[in-house]
Amino acid sequence: MSTGITRRRAIKALGLAGATGLAGCSGSGDAATDEGEDGGSDGSDTVKAAFVYNSEVGDQGWSWAHEQGRQAVAEEYDWLETGHTEAVEPSEAKSVFEQYVQDDYDVVFGNTFGYMDTMVSVAEDSPDTLFEHCSGYETRENMGRYFGRMYQARYLAGIAAGMLTEADTLGYVAALPIAEVVRGINAFTLGARSVNEDVTTKVRWTNTWYDPPKEKEAATALVDEGVDVMAQHQDSAAAVQAAAEADIWATGYDAPMAEQGGDSYVTSPIWHWEEFYGPTLEAIHDGSWEADFYWEGLGDGIVGLSDWGPEVPEDVKSSVDDARSAIESGDTDVWADSKFADADDETLFQDMSSYVEGVEGSVPE
Amino acid sequence: MNVSVELSARKDVPRWLAVGTPVFTVLGALALSAVALVALSVDPIAAYNTMFVETLTDPFGLRQTATRTVPLVLTGLAVYLPLRAGLWNVGAEGQLYMGAIAGTWIGLNVSLPMVALIPLAVLGAAVAGGLWAGIPGYLKAKWDVNEIITTLLLTFVATQIASYLVRGPMQGGSGNFPGSDLLPDAAQFPAIPLLDVHAGFLVGLLAVAATAVLLARTRAGFEVTFVGSNPLAGVQAGMSTFRVYLFVFLVGGAFAGIAGFNEISGVQERLIPEFSPGYGFTAIPIALLGRNGAVRVLLAAAFFALLFVGGSKLEVAYGVPAALVDVIQALVILFLITAEFVKRYRVDVELGREPAAGPAGEA
Numbered sequence A: 001m002s003t004g005i006t007r008r009r010a011i012k013a014l015g016l017a018g019a020t021g022l023a024g025c026s027g028s029g030d031a032a033t034d035e036g037e038d039g040g041s042d043g044s045d046t047v048k049a050a051f052v053y054n055s056e057v058g059d060q061g062w063s064w065a066h067e068q069g070r071q072a073v074a075e076e077y078d079w080l081e082t083g084h085t086e087a088v089e090p091s092e093a094k095s096v097f098e099q100y101v102q103d104d105y106d107v108v109f110g111n112t113f114g115y116m117d118t119m120v121s122v123a124e125d126s127p128d129t130l131f132e133h134c135s136g137y138e139t140r141e142n143m144g145r146y147f148g149r150m151y152q153a154r155y156l157a158g159i160a161a162g163m164l165t166e167a168d169t170l171g172y173v174a175a176l177p178i179a180e181v182v183r184g185i186n187a188f189t190l191g192a193r194s195v196n197e198d199v200t201t202k203v204r205w206t207n208t209w210y211d212p213p214k215e216k217e218a219a220t221a222l223v224d225e226g227v228d229v230m231a232q233h234q235d236s237a238a239a240v241q242a243a244a245e246a247d248i249w250a251t252g253y254d255a256p257m258a259e260q261g262g263d264s265y266v267t268s269p270i271w272h273w274e275e276f277y278g279p280t281l282e283a284i285h286d287g288s289w290e291a292d293f294y295w296e297g298l299g300d301g302i303v304g305l306s307d308w309g310p311e312v313p314e315d316v317k318s319s320v321d322d323a324r325s326a327i328e329s330g331d332t333d334v335w336a337d338s339k340f341a342d343a344d345d346e347t348l349f350q351d352m353s354s355y356v357e358g359v360e361g362s363v364p365e
Numbered sequence B: 001m002n003v004s005v006e007l008s009a010r011k012d013v014p015r016w017l018a019v020g021t022p023v024f025t026v027l028g029a030l031a032l033s034a035v036a037l038v039a040l041s042v043d044p045i046a047a048y049n050t051m052f053v054e055t056l057t058d059p060f061g062l063r064q065t066a067t068r069t070v071p072l073v074l075t076g077l078a079v080y081l082p083l084r085a086g087l088w089n090v091g092a093e094g095q096l097y098m099g100a101i102a103g104t105w106i107g108l109n110v111s112l113p114m115v116a117l118i119p120l121a122v123l124g125a126a127v128a129g130g131l132w133a134g135i136p137g138y139l140k141a142k143w144d145v146n147e148i149i150t151t152l153l154l155t156f157v158a159t160q161i162a163s164y165l166v167r168g169p170m171q172g173g174s175g176n177f178p179g180s181d182l183l184p185d186a187a188q189f190p191a192i193p194l195l196d197v198h199a200g201f202l203v204g205l206l207a208v209a210a211t212a213v214l215l216a217r218t219r220a221g222f223e224v225t226f227v228g229s230n231p232l233a234g235v236q237a238g239m240s241t242f243r244v245y246l247f248v249f250l251v252g253g254a255f256a257g258i259a260g261f262n263e264i265s266g267v268q269e270r271l272i273p274e275f276s277p278g279y280g281f282t283a284i285p286i287a288l289l290g291r292n293g294a295v296r297v298l299l300a301a302a303f304f305a306l307l308f309v310g311g312s313k314l315e316v317a318y319g320v321p322a323a324l325v326d327v328i329q330a331l332v333i334l335f336l337i338t339a340e341f342v343k344r345y346r347v348d349v350e351l352g353r354e355p356a357a358g359p360a361g362e363a
Helices: A002-038 A062-076 A090-102 A113-125 A150-164 A179-195 A212-224 A238-245 A258-264 A274-286 A314-329 A345-350 B015-039 B044-057 B059-084 B092-109 B114-143 B147-167 B200-217 B219-229 B231-236 B241-268 B279-289 B294-318 B322-344
Strands: A047-052 A080-085 A107-110 A130-134 A143-148 A169-174 A200-205 A229-233 A269-271 A293-296 A303-305 B002-009 B345-352
Touching (some): A047 A090, A080 B294, A090 A107, A090 B241, A090 B294, A113 A143, A150 A229, A150 A314, A229 A238, B015 B044, B044 B059, B059 B092, B059 B114, B059 B200, B059 B241, B092 B147, B200 B219, B200 B241, B231 B241, B279 B294, B279 B322
Parallel strands (some): A130 A143, A169 A229
Antiparallel strands (some): A269 A303
């Protein structure tokens, strides 16, 4: 019995040794070609990038959009190796980040605000790994952050909503009362009021990013309150679906939600994360990466609108197109006519904690 | 045709069955899960190698497994101890949250050096968890209110209280994000030298030792086991079921409460809503598997920790969907629990004709 185990162990040990030996050989081979090609870049030529998502990539929402970005860059660069993990709660993030560091990944992208503390502390312990955190406000030498000016696309969706509403009442299913979400509500309302002064927006908070039944419940409650255009800041299409069932207009978020929105679908402010992931990974590849804050908008292509729904009138489409060009050229500033007209980027990004005129109620404390 | 299934409790479990069942059932569950892995074109052998062997052979995997074991063993004990007295504490999750709240509050609001602050916070967490479990314990002991229902429902109350506190009175940090302030360093478990696992691990081991000694060597422990196997005989022998029932819930709840603070102090560093991925519920199969002794609870907890850590490693290494890893874990648990049943009972299935149709006298 014991000899059997020993023999098995010995075989395994031999196997391991063999594998390590091989890995060693191929490793040194790679390093040699590296030096030959780029003359002295450090490490190996391949960039290993990990993507950690807070929800499932099949959610047709936030993580889905990031996953689209990952797939696009994975397709584009043959020197890139990617890994991803979905549905990682912030409370579980530490072990996942550490696992990627352990597996020699060059950069770890984390896609939710809740990862921030954890990422900072793992980044402190892992100075040789780069980190990129989406939507937070902390940077370190080896940790950058990135986001997009989604409020510009929200503003455009608001224009469409303001033109479409007959009840002059818009509904907004919102996740958590943090600056990012408040910014979207405000921009959407400002867009709507730029074409229709009588509009008010009713907001329902779900206190969760991803909980389809809860999102749907909030949307249904808004429908009962008489809204006739729905907007949402959630990670699923549940609110759009509820709006379709109630036969009212709906704008989605994150992903094109035409399928869930049916005939009364308007459009969705969506992400094109590859516009960030691509250049960032290239910078890591050629060694020019530096920790900074990426926050671009329509002009850079990181945010945009999905295709129009089947029954959106032409005048709505052309008004939105005009506004879009005006924002891209800098002629229109989303915040110009609001109380945030003089706010700098930092205030807009971090400290937006109250509604603009036209939004009912106040931001929960 | 008549199918009769007869269950009879085994008088003694053959040794091969006792040792073999867990091994074979785990293998069975993995074989079944392999179908899904193959469907995703992942090599199951390599995947299981990553999940179990690699996790257990590198220091990083071991460290993570040990860290995960802490909340699982403590909540496991919180279910195990009442189970010894014949009661079901299915609300360890809620007791864990109450302990986390109390411990975090002490950590944030009391300024003492670490050597005093951590024990105080652990004590506070134990009291909070114990009292939270004490409510169903008292209701059971005094009025025979079904403890399964009360412990379960109080769990929802506890998680909602935690949810409210981190969005209201205990909210800290910035950005209006739900969560308390970061615990000061003095309230965070230091890492154990060399092992690099937070010191809450030792608290978990101490709790196992304390429970083992309590049950094997003390009068109170004897009464717990006695009342658990036959409450009426216990009363006949002059034992008080009231005291025993209240005792197991108070102590069990205290363990779960400590688990909550340990997780905040050693891993999360601040109280956040839904910080537990259901430790208190996973504790139920852990206690069932470990029902024969506190050390077995520890082993079961370590095994479940391995399932979680290995599962996460599997996701990272192969990019398999999170849901599949959940399925693998659930199958392993399901198979193990079923095997426990087969081990304890003898199942005889008999196929025969309708008894009335058969000639009399034949059996």
